[in-house]
Amino acid sequence: MTEELQELGLKVGHRRIGRLMRENDIKIVRTQKYKVTTDSNHAFNIAPNLLDQDFSADGPNQKWAGDISYIWTSEGWLYLAVIIDLYSRRVIGWAVSNRMKRDLAIRTLDMAVALRQPPEGCIHHTDRGSQYCSHDYQKRLSKHGFKVSMSGKGNCYDNSMVETFFKSIKAELIWRNRWETRRQAEAAIFQYINGFYNPRRRHSSLGGKSPLAFERKAA
DSSP: OHHHHHHTTOOOOHHHHHHHHHHTTOOOOOOOOOOOOOOOOSSSOOOOOSSTTOOOOSSTTSEEEEEEEEEEETTEEEEEEEEEETTTTEEEEEEEESSOSHHHHHHHHHHHHHHHOOOTTOEEEEOSOHHHHSHHHHHHHHHTTOEEEEOOTTOGGGGHHHHHHHHHHHHHTGGGSOOSSHHHHHHHHHHHIIIIITTTOOBGGGTTBOHHHHHHHHO
């Protein structure tokens, strides 16, 4: 909030903003308890952890990371899969479904590949979920020349950049609203990712820039 106001030409600091927020009863939405959604009880092959919690990258399409989370609606659960380019934190692929199956992960990957056309050797990191370990998903990764990387068993910190995105979208969008239908939630997610998160949301790790602004500056 401080950086947004400074960009508008207001000379304010973090302390003043904090005081004004308290005086106007503006509160931060806290994240809720982490819930495990990974189904790692399967017979598919497990790839080694190539990232080893090193989420830095010198340029785009060097390291991608993906995961699946969940949103409650009055119609039932809606599952959201995303792929993020770790260089800029940009969401480059996403899809939703009422089932947490491999086609959800595949549609997300197809979107990311169509958008970015990654070079051979790009690291693709996920957890050990059956969706990502499935033969169909691994065939696609092999076809596009990805280096496959997977988190350690039950270790959410191995994929913390994507977990951070899910915490952001839930605190800034999901938990602030009641979703009557899955379609309603899907439309809001689309607007959040394409209208706010990628083009406008600032990241301290990117020098206060949004993912798209960071990529444009580096180009």
